Amino acid sequence: MTIDANGPSNGFSNGHGTAAAKTPAHSAAPAFGFSTRSIHVGSSPDAATGAVIPPISLSTTYAQTAIGVHKGFEYSRSGNPNRDALEAQLAAIEAGGTSAVAYASGSAVTGSLVMLAEHLAREQNNGARAHIVAVNDVYGGTWRYMTHVSQADVTRLDLETATEEALTAAIQPNTKLVWIETPTNPTMRLIDIRFVVDTVRKHPSRPVVLVDNTFMSPYYQSPLLQGADIVMHSLTKYINGHSDVVGGALILPEHHSSSTPSSLLTRLRYLQNAVGAVPSPFDCALVQRGAKTLALRMKAHGTNALAVASFLSTHPLIERVSYPGLRTHPLHTRALKSLSPHAQRWIHSLPEEQVAQGVPYGGMASFVVRGDSEEHRGRRAEKFLTSTKLFTLAESLGGVESLAEHPARMTHMTLPEEERLKLGISAGLVRLSVGVEDVDDLLEDVRQALEAAAKV
Numbered sequence: 001m002t003i004d005a006n007g008p009s010n011g012f013s014n015g016h017g018t019a020a021a022k023t024p025a026h027s028a029a030p031a032f033g034f035s036t037r038s039i040h041v042g043s044s045p046d047a048a049t050g051a052v053i054p055p056i057s058l059s060t061t062y063a064q065t066a067i068g069v070h071k072g073f074e075y076s077r078s079g080n081p082n083r084d085a086l087e088a089q090l091a092a093i094e095a096g097g098t099s100a101v102a103y104a105s106g107s108a109v110t111g112s113l114v115m116l117a118e119h120l121a122r123e124q125n126n127g128a129r130a131h132i133v134a135v136n137d138v139y140g141g142t143w144r145y146m147t148h149v150s151q152a153d154v155t156r157l158d159l160e161t162a163t164e165e166a167l168t169a170a171i172q173p174n175t176k177l178v179w180i181e182t183p184t185n186p187t188m189r190l191i192d193i194r195f196v197v198d199t200v201r202k203h204p205s206r207p208v209v210l211v212d213n214t215f216m217s218p219y220y221q222s223p224l225l226q227g228a229d230i231v232m233h234s235l236t237k238y239i240n241g242h243s244d245v246v247g248g249a250l251i252l253p254e255h256h257s258s259s260t261p262s263s264l265l266t267r268l269r270y271l272q273n274a275v276g277a278v279p280s281p282f283d284c285a286l287v288q289r290g291a292k293t294l295a296l297r298m299k300a301h302g303t304n305a306l307a308v309a310s311f312l313s314t315h316p317l318i319e320r321v322s323y324p325g326l327r328t329h330p331l332h333t334r335a336l337k338s339l340s341p342h343a344q345r346w347i348h349s350l351p352e353e354q355v356a357q358g359v360p361y362g363g364m365a366s367f368v369v370r371g372d373s374e375e376h377r378g379r380r381a382e383k384f385l386t387s388t389k390l391f392t393l394a395e396s397l398g399g400v401e402s403l404a405e406h407p408a409r410m411t412h413m414t415l416p417e418e419e420r421l422k423l424g425i426s427a428g429l430v431r432l433s434v435g436v437e438d439v440d441d442l443l444e445d446v447r448q449a450l451e452a453a454a455k456v
């Protein structure tokens with residue numbers, strides 16, 4: 001017996017066979033919990049050997065007994081057992097998801113989504129260019145793709161504060177994609193997904209609403225349950241969780257997952273195969289392994305990040321901390337509203353003293369060192385970053401190890417300075433990816449690095 005997200009079944013959930021892997025992996029009320037789904041969906045024992053972990057299938061091509069007669073696989077770019085298994089698992093853990101499409105990186109997902117918008121615009125508006133509405137504080141690489149690579153026109157909007165009128169006014173007849181990232185990177189702006197979806201739905205252009213859920217992971221936030229059309233992840237971050245794979249994926253709800261030629265799933269599968277930016281079977285197996293412990297890791301990331309953010313919020317050298325889980329955060333109520341049903345259940349079960357200052361809300365936090373942007377031009381932030389012993393100075397996020405970086409000179413350097421400053425990415429801003437080490441060790445590390453920074 002194997003299980004899919006809905007409970008025990010006799011189907012193959014390990015993806016060894018296209019029919020099984022394309023079976024809806026999730027329903028609105030799954031019988032199994034988040035961790036059970038992440039461990040079992042896509043991972044049933046191998047039918048041939050009984051191996052509990054599905055083998056890695058390196059073959060690029062698959063034997064046919066007659067022309068077009070095969071066991072569901074033809075050529076590995078179009079589909080292979082490990083990618084099917086990973087896609088089934090991802091569809092099962094992103095609540096509200098039915099199908100998933102995996103890519104070689106998060107950036108490859110971005111490229112495919114912009115191409116999708118371009119296709120939809122060409123088809124529906126007699127060859128018009130696509131128009132995209134994107135949150136102004138989008139990930140730097142997404143900004144680079146939209147601005148310098150794609151042919152689409154882009155309107156960037158502060159979706160944290162945009163009114164219904166402003167958002168409606170930004171949507172044009174050729175707007176095919178609305179791009180949300182929440183919380184944003186690195187300033188942790190919060191966008192009300194439901195509000196954006198409801199506003200966009202009223203417009204006759206009816207663009208696709210995409211949420212990049214990389215920062216929160218499927219554990220803390222479920223955009224499909226708030227009406228989004230597509231969720232994307234850089235698998236490189238929390239889902240793999242061990243800083244050893246670059247990958248990406250998008251997940252679609254049931255109403256976009258049919259096999260009709262015009263469904264979003266069919267269009268995206270076509271692009272996935274045509275462009276060929278697919279993950280290797282080995283990478284799929286690694287991500288699958290990482291994703292099995294996603295809930296365990298995210299709980300630890302969240303409790304550690306809350307402790308670090310609480311400590312920073314009372315430290316005299318800190319001007320501002322951005323961690324939406326803190327009760328003092330101006331949009332804390334909005335943060336609570338966006339929590340997934342499983343995260344809410346877990347948080348409600350925590351002892352009161354653990355949630356006195358706030359609630360776990362992912363592992364990302366950022367802070368501004370007092371007076372640093374103007375007076376010290378980022379030298380205190382730099383001293384902090386070179387004085388930590390456990391937080392490694394490095395780009396990326398979402399691994400078990402704690403990382404710290406300087407957005408203005410690292411991840412967000414591609415943004416013109418004027419843009420950066422408008423967004424609040426100042427010289428004194430530091431971004432933390434809080435890992436799952438022992439919390440007291442992390443707090444001591446932050447304390448001693450701030451002590452060093454204060455001497456600058």
Ligand SMILES: Cc1ncc(COP(=O)(O)O)c(C=O)c1O
Binds near residue numbers: 107234
């Ligand atoms: C929010 C977000 N989206 C997308 C990406 C791009 O993903 P990748 O690096 O896997 O191409 C990143 C990478 O940092 C990211 O932080």
